Amino acid sequence: MFLGSTIRQIRSSKGINQSILADGIMSRSNLSRFEGGKYYPGYDKLILLLDKLEMSLEELLFLQNGYAQPEKRTLHLSLVEAANRYEFDKVRTISHECRFLYGVTRTEAYYHLYLLGQGFLIQYQREDEIRQLSELAGEIKPYLMGADIWYLYEFKLLNNFLFTLSSGDAIFFGLRAADEFDKYHDFAESRTIQQHLMQNIAKICLKEHNYEQSLFFLKKALPLADKTNLLYDKIVTLVYHEITLLCLKHKDDTQQLLGYLDILRQLEFNDSYEALQQVCRIHLPDIF
Template identity: 35%
Template sequence: MNFGETIRKIRKDKNFTQKELSEGILTRSHLSQIETNNYYPSYDKFFLLLNRLNVIFEEFLFVQNDQKMLFNQQIRSEISEAANLNDTEKLKNLAVTANDLYDKTDNITYYHYMLICKALISYNISHTVNDEMIEFVTPIKEYLFGMDNWYLYELKLFNNIIYALTVEEALLFARTSLKRLGNFQYFLEFRHIEQHIYTNLSTLCLEHRDFQAAKNFAEIAIEKSTKYTLVYEKVCSELNHAIAIINLGEDGNAYEVIRKNMLIIEYLEFDNLHEHFSSFLKKYEIEVDI
């Protein structure tokens, strides 16, 4: 479907007349020419039309692509799902797919996706940061250092490589990312990115046994997950927080929090996630009767 056909389809689907859609933005004749691909509007006019139609740009592309997700968005979503579930086999397949696409297109996005998959696979094997994982994320780290300003893509990249950074590097990047993230607070992806940054920072600090920092980041992560009703993320954040609390000697009800959340993971059959946190508990010699 071409540009004009897409505008026309969305307009008709939403029962707008040409007069209703064009009024105050451009002339009706110009809109008619747009829909027949004889005229292309300026960017500001185009986004005003989308705004009146209550359609975001990503949705416009989805319709234009005959309601098929653009493949780079699809593979990104699949990587995120596999990472959340610690699905190593799926990550291996996605790494091969991303590498093949990078060879064919020379698109750096697919190169980054391939590196992220390999880094996550390496992490899942030992559930600890290792030299191989750090090697995979180094090109991404160099890419981020080379950016004068970050956009959503760079913020998501940072989120995906936090585990393989030193605490000092992560905090340096975090200051940049969280400051920049505020500019995108009205984007739909903002909530997940913001919450995940704090959860991942708490995990990184646990890895480096900086339990006070892990506790602090986990508390913010819990607050964000509660605010945005992110249930899966809240479970992970509460487990990180409880592990940090126990290691700080501030037990409280931390053991009960671990028991409750491990039961939730088990009930939901998130087997890989259960294995991940079981390994974490073993690493810190935390025994909980589940």
């Protein structure tokens, strides 16, 4: 992959000359050779160039690829979109494509996408090559257990495959995720996945009437919703938090819960409003 021409394009568009960009990193002549495809600097120097250009490696690769996302990301989005639209033939096709790409590249992420597609089909009673969610859990659990340190990929993987796990396994891995998240405290890009993961595990616990454990994960999710400035996520998390507190008899006033639900209704999140009303009827039948 030749990145020099893309670096030149970014530098020129920002009005930065070669001498300024190269200063403290490499000679101007080497930068010129890099931009011309005749020299490739070490990775450490590339990172320094990107830092000076206020550019992430991810964005550089996005530009290098003609404003297109990496193939794995595109396949993941297409898979989720097809499942949400109940386009099961497309889900099956993408899943098989990912299995083929794994066979060619041995890149494990492709295999995980294959499994995810199979999981979507199982959820909707359209079983394909894998017949049971427990088979998927049997693939994902050893991978997560075998990772000495979790990175963002492992957090995303757990979130994607929560639906295949028992509540006990979800709690087990959720507790590990909560510990691993501490290392990412100052990494802003991780907060959205952290918030979604903690909230989703809390919902699993709530469904099992495990209110104490649900409260634990919701307390992790709430401050993350503040930090990510995700208004919708914060309101939904607050609704679950209020439901859990009421179920645990930690409070008996429903005013805040009703207020958060009303905000969703006023903001026209109608599907979420109705779904959360149903959750309230299940767990708080004497109130709703």
